[in-house]
Amino acid sequence: MGRERITGGLEAELAKHTGIEIHGANLRIVFMWRRIRCRESLGLPVTKANIKHAAQLRAAILHEIKVGTFEYGRHFPNSKHAGNYSSARDERLEALAERYKPLKAVDITPMTEEKYAYAIDICVELVGKDRLAGILLPEDIHLLRARLIETRAPSTANHYLATFAGFLNWCESNKYCVAGLAAACTRFAMSEKEPDPLTHEEFDLVVTKGCLHPQDVAATTLAVYTGLRPGELCALAVEDIDLEAGKIEVTRAITADGTFKLPKTGKPRTVLLMKPAIEACRTLIAIVSKHPKRDIRVYHNRHEWRDESVTPLLSPSTQARKKVINEWFVSTAWNTKWAGIQRRAGIRPRRPYQTRHTYACWCLTARGNLAFIAKQMGHKDFTMLVEVYAKWMDDESPTELSRIWDGIKTAQSQANRYRSSPG
Structure with missing residues (x-):
């Protein structure tokens, strides 16, 4: 029975109710749910009573949709759309x-x-x-x-x-x-920012003009000659340093709110020290020699941590005039100090992280072993070194070729001497 065959009375009743249609010989309701226009046949013949029933059912569905309790499969269990439309629940x-x-x-x-x-x-x-x-x-x-x-x-x-x-x-x-x-949630493409390391001349200006206190000279020197991340540098303790062995155990980093966590890679590492770094450590240890140990908690995750009693190597209290001061530098305080050091030195301002880039670039231009440098900096392998510092590696290509050729000639000369030796 189509619309053309329904009586005037049924036509008038149908006109009273929005969203009620005739589909074939039965009634169908129409409603919007999750931005989808849904049409479902009720399997009911077209009568006044059934039209009223369909209108009441549609009103109940609309109310459930509004309050977030509508379940498609409950109302239309045999619908071919029930599985698709009911795959998500209404939650704010x-x-x-x-x-x-x-x-x-x-x-x-x-x-x-x-x-x-x-x-x-x-x-x-x-x-x-x-x-x-x-x-x-x-x-x-x-x-x-x-x-x-x-x-x-x-x-x-x-x-x-x-x-x-x-x-x-x-x-x-x-x-x-x-x-x-x-x-x-696709990420935005980011332009690659090249490292902006300090030159040797700029570093000299930093330690001679920019730093006003021996602690700042030593801290800056340690940062440049170890490549420690700022959070790792600020979290160092006297107990992490072995001057005789010339090494630092990097076991923690400090966050912006002053809590401690594992280093970025989640694993501790050993950093071997060059002579300037050893002297910087010696100076810093002497400065805090009378400072008391502090109890800290290093979080591995929410449910795992370790408690330590250690002496801060870099402490704001060393230079502070206030009586109440943090015992550890955090990123904001170190950023402020580093900005002042650069301003007094008269060099182009850089983020504190550039001291880490400085270490990498200086080591690479000195033709250091890639695997060793990567291990010092806490990288998984030397892939990042190649990607980030390719320019500094390319700059040394001509001298590197000469060095390799000299090595080959030396090996050939030794082989020739071995072959010509008696016996």
Whole structure:
């Protein structure tokens, strides 16, 4: 029975109710769910009573969708769409984020948890706290990317996207949203920034003009001649140094909020010291010789840590005039100090991390062994050295060729002497 065959009374009743249609000989309801227009046949003949029943059912469905309790398969268990449409549950994005954060926290340190939580909160705010996860589309994530990059550096935006992608992966695996959202969190391409190491002349200006205290001279010298990351340098303790063996055990790093964690690679490493670094350590140890040990906790993750009692090698209290001062440098304090040192030295300002690049570049231009340098710096292998410092390696190509040729000639000469020797 088509529309042309229904009576005037049925036509008038049908006109009263939005979203009720005739499909073949039966009634069908139409509604929007998760941005999809859904049409479902009820298998009911077209009568006034059935039209009213269909209208009431549609109103109930719309209410359930509004309050987030609608289950497609419960209303339409035999529908071919039930499996597809019911693969995601109606949950608000903010509520899911609050559920996810403590679950993620069990695998990370408190400092990392704080950074993750902040990134997730920013992304949820931009997407919409009250949005239902089940109706999100890749388009929404593309819009998020656009909003993030409007006011943030690519590196910051990429951190937010990576963190949010982890959250969306969790949502997808638990059927809170459709698949493909996490994959839409593509990172922004970043231009490769070449290292900007100190020249030997600039380093001389830093230690002679920029540094006002022996501690600063020694700390800067140690940074340049070891390649330690700023967080590793600031977390050093007197107990980490073996002057007789000429080495430092790097077992911790300090975060921006003053908590301690494992080094970036998650593993301790031994750094062998050049003579300037040994003398710098000797100076720093002497400066803090009367300082008391401090009890600290080094986090491996949220549930694992170790407690230590150590003497800070670099302490703000050494030069401080205030009575209450931190016993350890953190990144913000060290950044401020390094900026002042460079300003007084009259050199181009650089980030503190460039002292690490300085160590690598100086070692490479001195034709140091790649595997040794990589191990000193805490790299897994020397792949990163080749990628990041290729320019400094290329600069030495002509002299390196001469050195290799000299080595080959020496080996050939020794072989010839061996062959010509009697017996």
